[in-house]
Amino acid sequence: MQRRTLKSALISIAILAATPQNGYSADPAAELWSALKQDVFGAKAIREDSKVVVLEAPSRAEDAAYVPIRIKIAGDRAASVKSVTLLIDTNPSPLAAVFRYGPAAGGDKAERVIETRVRMDSYSNVRAVAETTDGQLHMATAFVKASGGCSAPSPKDSDAGSKDFGKVVVRHLNGDKAGLAQVMIRHPNNNGLQMDPISRNFIPANFIQAISIRRNGDTFMDIESGISISSDPNYRFSFSPDWSHDIKVVARGLDETLFEGQSTDSATQ
Amino acid sequence: MLIEPVGHGPKFSRRAVLRGASGLFFSLAVAGSSRADTMALNIVEVAPGVYVHQGHVELQSPTNLGDMSNAGFVVGDVGVAVIDTLGSAKMGAALRAAIRSVTDKPIVYVINTHMHPDHVFGNAAFLQDNATFVGHRKLAAGLLARADSYLQSSQQMMGAEALQGTQVITPSLDVFDHHVLDLGGRQLTCRAQPTAHTDNDLIVTDSKTGVTFLGDLLFDTHIPTIDGSARGWLQTIDKLQGQSLTHVVPGHGEPLMKSPEAFNSVKRYLQQLITDVKQDIQSGKSMADSVNTAGLSEQNRWDLFEQYHKRNVTAVYAEIEWE
Numbered sequence: 001m002q003r004r005t006l007k008s009a010l011i012s013i014a015i016l017a018a019t020p021q022n023g024y025s026a027d028p029a030a031e032l033w034s035a036l037k038q039d040v041f042g043a044k045a046i047r048e049d050s051k052v053v054v055l056e057a058p059s060r061a062e063d064a065a066y067v068p069i070r071i072k073i074a075g076d077r078a079a080s081v082k083s084v085t086l087l088i089d090t091n092p093s094p095l096a097a098v099f100r101y102g103p104a105a106g107g108d109k110a111e112r113v114i115e116t117r118v119r120m121d122s123y124s125n126v127r128a129v130a131e132t133t134d135g136q137l138h139m140a141t142a143f144v145k146a147s148g149g150c151s152a153p154s155p156k157d158s159d160a161g162s163k164d165f166g167k168v169v170v171r172h173l174n175g176d177k178a179g180l181a182q183v184m185i186r187h188p189n190n191n192g193l194q195m196d197p198i199s200r201n202f203i204p205a206n207f208i209q210a211i212s213i214r215r216n217g218d219t220f221m222d223i224e225s226g227i228s229i230s231s232d233p234n235y236r237f238s239f240s241p242d243w244s245h246d247i248k249v250v251a252r253g254l255d256e257t258l259f260e261g262q263s264t265d266s267a268t269q
Numbered sequence: 270m271l272i273e274p275v276g277h278g279p280k281f282s283r284r285a286v287l288r289g290a291s292g293l294f295f296s297l298a299v300a301g302s303s304r305a306d307t308m309a310l311n312i313v314e315v316a317p318g319v320y321v322h323q324g325h326v327e328l329q330s331p332t333n334l335g336d337m338s339n340a341g342f343v344v345g346d347v348g349v350a351v352i353d354t355l356g357s358a359k360m361g362a363a364l365r366a367a368i369r370s371v372t373d374k375p376i377v378y379v380i381n382t383h384m385h386p387d388h389v390f391g392n393a394a395f396l397q398d399n400a401t402f403v404g405h406r407k408l409a410a411g412l413l414a415r416a417d418s419y420l421q422s423s424q425q426m427m428g429a430e431a432l433q434g435t436q437v438i439t440p441s442l443d444v445f446d447h448h449v450l451d452l453g454g455r456q457l458t459c460r461a462q463p464t465a466h467t468d469n470d471l472i473v474t475d476s477k478t479g480v481t482f483l484g485d486l487l488f489d490t491h492i493p494t495i496d497g498s499a500r501g502w503l504q505t506i507d508k509l510q511g512q513s514l515t516h517v518v519p520g521h522g523e524p525l526m527k528s529p530e531a532f533n534s535v536k537r538y539l540q541q542l543i544t545d546v547k548q549d550i551q552s553g554k555s556m557a558d559s560v561n562t563a564g565l566s567e568q569n570r571w572d573l574f575e576q577y578h579k580r581n582v583t584a585v586y587a588e589i590e591w592e
């Protein structure tokens with residue numbers, strides 16, 4: 001106890017000492033982001049820029065295990081955006097996902113949308129950082145009040161665990177009209193922080209770590225994803241109006257299991 | 270510490286009379302002991318030997334100390350069984366004081382109707398009685414998996430002082446299907462339910478009066494909260510409505526209601542949510558958008574709608590999008 005007090009006192013002194021000289025804020029949220037930024041993007045400058053990227057998230061999450069996130073990339077910049085990184089500052093693993101557009105994403109000027117659902121451990125800034133082909137980083141930030149989402153058991157019914165496990169659904173949301181598609185993967189996305197209802201031990205992490213979305217064999221998007229993505233990973237993305245209904249999805253779990261799915265012309269309706 | 274009495278007897282008495290729910294019960298405000306560290310807790314004898322405390326229809330707060338659910342107790346010839354213990358050890362102690370003002374028979378069973386903190390966080394007050402804690406076979410797993418986040422959020426809502434003495438206590442007797450507890454002259458039958466409000470709902474029926482404690486399978490006034498399966502809950506309601514239950518105690522709201530009609534509001538709410546969310550999913554609406562529109566026709570029918578409704582929509586959406 002004495003040691004801990006001493007240690008925190010020393011940290012406080014260090015922060016206080018740092019503040020006036022180099023302009024660092026003693027604000028813990030700013031400190032956290034500063035360190036995270038360095039880890040993920042190195043020394044590169046990041047600019048908050050709503051003209052390139054917009055992030056929509058609830059200010060107060062209804063369910064911290066399913067916080068819906070929507071990222072929008074402005075139409076006039078869409079073709080120049082090569083990737084979007086989704087970060088949750090205070091989560092045990094802050095790097096939630098990286099979305100990398102491929103050649104099949106096309107060069108049209110329609111707004112691009114990516115949606116998913118994340119787990120949140122505590123109140124946090126959520127960030128979408130878009131990288132353009134010129135190497136510049138553009139960011140949108142939203143503060144979300146949510147807590148407990150990382151340890152929340154999934155599913156709610158502890159006996160329903162294996163129902164439909166591994167099922168992949170790919171559907172077009174606007175019927176025959178181009179616009180929005182959805183990928184759903186039935187997978188608990190165990191993050192290593194949830195307790196097994198029977199043994200009462202922590203369930204080992206096993207989550208979807210990569211998803212490849214292809215159209216006619218060309219990559220539309222590669223997603224690299226971590227433990228902050230909600231169970232039953234769920235993505236929506238916009239696509240060019242000239243798409244035919246032949247989206248193929250391959251997802252890979254941490255244990256290297258592959259899950260595959262394909263859209264059909266009959267779509268959803 | 271001296272705490273103002275938190276009961277609301279007069280309001281309850283008036284409503285009970287207005288509803289004419291039953292001629293058998295009368296309201297009594299129990300003064301508790303004269304010690305400064307206990308508080309008066311209102312209880313009502315809903316049937317001979319069957320008592321209910323009606324909690325506030327509120328969120329947890331430093332003022333209510335977790336007194337925001339219904340709790341009850343049944344007095345037999347040889348012992349007493351407690352059904353749910355409110356949301357903190359302090360409120361559990363107040364409930365215990367109320368029991369002691371009615372009887373000094375030993376408290377032999379503490380039954381929890383499900384894992385939620387407003388029903389189990391008062392358990393520690395009954396450790397001194399060496400009571401057997403009784404719950405659904407899945408209660409322990411559900412509660413332990415969530416215990417940290419329950420304690421954390423309770424502390425955020427009520428403050429650390431309110432939680433003094435509160436412990437996470439899981440059943441020493443797991444109910445797999447049903448279990449009969451003998452109190453002397455009357456038996457309580459505990460029946461484990463399939464996943465509905467949670468995955469560990471348990472109902473308790475008193476053999477002498479027929480009163481059934483439903484826990485949060487039945488909500489009154491307070492918006493229902495879905496932490497299990499909306500579809501499962503509807504199935505369970507159908508099953509219970511077909512049984513010969515007469516007088517039932519909801520987990521929130523009135524202390525005593527009549528089955529089968531008591532279930533109608535909860536049933537309507539769940540059906541409306543499923544219908545609206547299903548429609549949203551079919552038309553391609555995302556979860557983020559569905560929470561703003563689904564089930565809005567229920568808005569003025571429940572207390573705490575703003576606090577819980579969108580979360581319910583989220584749960585229903587995640588449940589039925591795979592159908």
